[in-house]
Amino acid sequence: MAAGEEEGAAARTESESEAAVEELRSFKDLGVTDVLCEACDQLGWKVPTKIQVEAIPVALQGRDVIGLAETGSGKTGAFALPILQALLETPQRLFALVLTPTRELAFQISEQFEALGSSIGVQTTVIVGGIDTMSQSLALAKKPHVIIATPGRLVDHLENTKGFNLRALKFLVMDEADRILNMDFETEVDKILKVIPRDRKTFLFSATMTKKVQKLQRAALKNPVKCAVSSKYQTVEKLQQYYIFIPSKFKDSYLVYILNELAGNSFMIFCSTCNNTQRTALLLRNLGFTAIPLHGQMSQNKRLGSLNKFKAKARSILLATDVASRGLDIPHVDVVINFDIPTHSKDYIHRVGRTARAGRSGKSITFVTQYDVELFQRIEHLIGKKLPAFPMQEEEVMMLTERVAEAQRIARMELREQGEKKRSRNDNDDDTEEAIGVRNKVAGGKKKKRKAF
Numbered sequence: 001m002a003a004g005e006e007e008g009a010a011a012r013t014e015s016e017s018e019a020a021v022e023e024l025r026s027f028k029d030l031g032v033t034d035v036l037c038e039a040c041d042q043l044g045w046k047v048p049t050k051i052q053v054e055a056i057p058v059a060l061q062g063r064d065v066i067g068l069a070e071t072g073s074g075k076t077g078a079f080a081l082p083i084l085q086a087l088l089e090t091p092q093r094l095f096a097l098v099l100t101p102t103r104e105l106a107f108q109i110s111e112q113f114e115a116l117g118s119s120i121g122v123q124t125t126v127i128v129g130g131i132d133t134m135s136q137s138l139a140l141a142k143k144p145h146v147i148i149a150t151p152g153r154l155v156d157h158l159e160n161t162k163g164f165n166l167r168a169l170k171f172l173v174m175d176e177a178d179r180i181l182n183m184d185f186e187t188e189v190d191k192i193l194k195v196i197p198r199d200r201k202t203f204l205f206s207a208t209m210t211k212k213v214q215k216l217q218r219a220a221l222k223n224p225v226k227c228a229v230s231s232k233y234q235t236v237e238k239l240q241q242y243y244i245f246i247p248s249k250f251k252d253s254y255l256v257y258i259l260n261e262l263a264g265n266s267f268m269i270f271c272s273t274c275n276n277t278q279r280t281a282l283l284l285r286n287l288g289f290t291a292i293p294l295h296g297q298m299s300q301n302k303r304l305g306s307l308n309k310f311k312a313k314a315r316s317i318l319l320a321t322d323v324a325s326r327g328l329d330i331p332h333v334d335v336v337i338n339f340d341i342p343t344h345s346k347d348y349i350h351r352v353g354r355t356a357r358a359g360r361s362g363k364s365i366t367f368v369t370q371y372d373v374e375l376f377q378r379i380e381h382l383i384g385k386k387l388p389a390f391p392m393q394e395e396e397v398m399m400l401t402e403r404v405a406e407a408q409r410i411a412r413m414e415l416r417e418q419g420e421k422k423r424s425r426n427d428n429d430d431d432t433e434e435a436i437g438v439r440n441k442v443a444g445g446k447k448k449k450r451k452a453f
């Protein structure tokens, strides 16, 4: 990653970083003020993580930062602590803006800001799509200290909410910066950059960076320091990564086989589309697994509901699109399954980064069908290693096909029913639980009817 160097960013070598970690053992050593050190302590953060050691002192000196760190590395603390400290020094409303690509990440970041900043009375507001704009306008009218937003909805408020502007902003953070800087958000980000002061601090954080970062550096960063705790694309050491090479038509049976083999673990299963996520969730539930979907065609409440159920371990399987691949902090994920191979290799890094977090071990299994060989080779090239095949008993898989076929048939029927219901209600919510109720009736109520959300 040469983005930083080309633009004159002062980059530290990895050995310098290691030395820094060795030398500095507490948040206080990094220059963090007492009240915030206490807040870290209360969260159980005894020592700073590598990225925090790297980024916090630099940020406290008032420099712009490009933070390149693995998922789960403590990135949020690395930018939140310097912002909170600056806020303590010069209290001001509408002080910082954090842009993030997904709604769930926005809530997660706001939770960390609140946990770290509650003792100093920090007020945060989350501004994301899928939630009533009126209540958001009211929250903005109260002028919070920190806004955590997805770009689209923020622009909406900048353009339409009377009296709201970010002309006094002191800090801009782009979390998952490579995503924020890609084409999807280009127009929105340009609009935001135009209406915030040039005289501000900017922090970019991501596990993966594209060349677009160079573009942003020209546009917005001033003499940034690059803090990289991993200089190439890495997946954590305690992650065991496998693949299985299988015919596309038996994917469902292989999935069920693996879930049975690894029973007792908690799984995140990634699918490429909302529809396949929903279908697979229904299929698994028809087979008695506690699976729950998370995708962009669900209402925001349902999305948060799914995530919370999974986080609380009330469900052992979360099926998701890439909406959940980045940054989400769910410590107990044991196994990540790439049921549909990611089209962009970098998404692989983000997806498998949902497990083996914070020093725990974890597994990932990527399904490779006859159509996915090239994509899989690209992934192996990106991570710089050849993956082993996950051991399987093919005969046992084949014994499952009949039951799986029946569950597929019911899932298809349920999906159709949901589609029809949605059309008639003109409503965007997902109805998995309700559909299961219908299915239970159809199947003669073999399983207990589950409670609705």
Ligand code: AMP
Pocket (backbone or CB within 6 Å): 044, 045, 046, 047, 048, 049, 052, 071, 072, 073, 074, 075, 076, 077, 327, 328, 329, 358
């Ligand atoms: P993040 O990379 O910001 O998503 O953080 C991942 C997880 O690490 C979160 O649950 C944080 O609460 C936690 N965390 C952040 N900093 C520390 C630290 N210094 N010590 C222990 N846990 C931390």
